[in-house]
Amino acid sequence: MLFPKITINNKSDNFPYFCGANCGANCICGANCGANFKPPDHMEKPTLNYLLDTRSKLLDGTYPIKLTVYYGRQKKRYKTPFKMTKEGYARLLADRLRDESTKQLKRLTVSWLDKQTQIAESIAPFDFIEFENIFFAEKKKSRRIQLNDEVSSIYEKHMEALKEEGRISTASSYQDSLTSMLSYKKNLKVAHITPDFLKGYEKWMTDKGRSLTTVGMYLRALRTIFNLAIENDVIDASKYPFKKYTIPAPQKISRTLKKEEIKLMINYTARRNSDALALDYWVFSFISNGMNFKDIALLKYENIKGDFIEFRRAKTKRISKNNNLPIMVPLDDSLLYIINKRGNKSKKKGDYIFPILKHGLTPQEEYDHIKTFVRNTNKKLTRVGIELGLSLKVTSYVARHCFATIQKNNNAPLAYISEALGHTNLKTTQNYFGRFEDESLKAFHSGLMEGMVD
Numbered sequence: 001m002l003f004p005k006i007t008i009n010n011k012s013d014n015f016p017y018f019c020g021a022n023c024g025a026n027c028i029c030g031a032n033c034g035a036n037f038k039p040p041d042h043m044e045k046p047t048l049n050y051l052l053d054t055r056s057k058l059l060d061g062t063y064p065i066k067l068t069v070y071y072g073r074q075k076k077r078y079k080t081p082f083k084m085t086k087e088g089y090a091r092l093l094a095d096r097l098r099d100e101s102t103k104q105l106k107r108l109t110v111s112w113l114d115k116q117t118q119i120a121e122s123i124a125p126f127d128f129i130e131f132e133n134i135f136f137a138e139k140k141k142s143r144r145i146q147l148n149d150e151v152s153s154i155y156e157k158h159m160e161a162l163k164e165e166g167r168i169s170t171a172s173s174y175q176d177s178l179t180s181m182l183s184y185k186k187n188l189k190v191a192h193i194t195p196d197f198l199k200g201y202e203k204w205m206t207d208k209g210r211s212l213t214t215v216g217m218y219l220r221a222l223r224t225i226f227n228l229a230i231e232n233d234v235i236d237a238s239k240y241p242f243k244k245y246t247i248p249a250p251q252k253i254s255r256t257l258k259k260e261e262i263k264l265m266i267n268y269t270a271r272r273n274s275d276a277l278a279l280d281y282w283v284f285s286f287i288s289n290g291m292n293f294k295d296i297a298l299l300k301y302e303n304i305k306g307d308f309i310e311f312r313r314a315k316t317k318r319i320s321k322n323n324n325l326p327i328m329v330p331l332d333d334s335l336l337y338i339i340n341k342r343g344n345k346s347k348k349k350g351d352y353i354f355p356i357l358k359h360g361l362t363p364q365e366e367y368d369h370i371k372t373f374v375r376n377t378n379k380k381l382t383r384v385g386i387e388l389g390l391s392l393k394v395t396s397y398v399a400r401h402c403f404a405t406i407q408k409n410n411n412a413p414l415a416y417i418s419e420a421l422g423h424t425n426l427k428t429t430q431n432y433f434g435r436f437e438d439e440s441l442k443a444f445h446s447g448l449m450e451g452m453v454d
Helices: 086-092 100-122 128-146 151-164 166-184 195-206 213-232 259-266 275-286 294-300 314-323 333-342 363-388 396-409 414-421 424-429 438-448
Strands: 047-050 061-071 073-084 310-311 326-331
Touching: 047 073, 047 086, 061 086, 061 100, 061 128, 073 086, 073 100, 073 128, 086 100, 100 128, 128 294, 151 166, 151 213, 166 195, 166 363, 195 213, 195 275, 195 424, 259 275, 259 363, 259 396, 275 294, 275 333, 275 363, 294 314, 326 414, 363 396, 363 438, 396 414
Parallel strands: none
Antiparallel strands: 047 061, 061 073, 310 326
């Protein structure tokens, strides 16, 4: 069994180990090599094992797997090429490994540890300085090779980690970024990514009619890939290309309907049942603080607590964790009406409110269901918007911007709007606001010259 959890004094050690020495009972090699393991003074050979360092969380949410070398009464730790999430690491602890990616990682880690063990045992008597000379020389050699690797391999490793965490939507956005990069330059290597490359890519994209918002989104994904590669010593920090290149900021495009247009949406009697269903979901989103449609799909009856719907945004749940309060939506008559009209009849706490998802879906299946739901709903909303002659294309996301702008025009405090939207900073909230209503602009302007002219 790879990476067994070590129990010491009936307490589970937070840092699972496995070791490469021939030493006992609870490890891949049989050793009882827990966090407090210290070899006896007479041990002639060094002991090498792995440590999942949960104290050092990386940018992508994984943790580094470190190599620990024991000899005599000394202990030193070194970086390895491996990192994992806690969930992925737990899968390695299973007696039976089912998915191929986990099996492959097990083979890689065992092979890599065997190689380091052979190096350490070839040094007689063992000496840490001599071991480090060989170890770091191998690491530098590995880095030179990886600089010539294709960028796609680094993307794919990151996307695989995201999928392991169930973050299918995020993995999909990285795939879009990679596809775009490879369309610009086939066989793209890490060494090709320079400030001139980034400027050329931006021009190529805008010449094709793609927005700067899209360019920025794809390049931010590439920047994250670069940061992770530097963090894991795959790329030298001196090669970082984003110091001399600024990623385009998102274009601020109004996605807000006028107040009268929102009124038309709410009171419209759709000609088709499918359009009426789409409208109900849109109105539900608008009234419930501009709730994202993914969060609507994930709502369960247990989220209804008294006179409120309490939920945390799926988008920020992972990064915010315990640092954010749940979003509170007052449960008014309009929301109750839509829930009773469109919701599942079974109202057990664990049941979904709306018949969009079902229990037992894999993360990929859940992602596919939500994506289909949003796509189909947006088609219906677009059709309704055309029938009503609205000023912009209506989508699920427009409801969120409409909520923010209406509340701003109603003089609601910015802090309240930010909290209602689930934002962690006020600047993000300000980007949601549309223009003031025409009558408000006229009223503000009319006071400009008041008392100025005799």
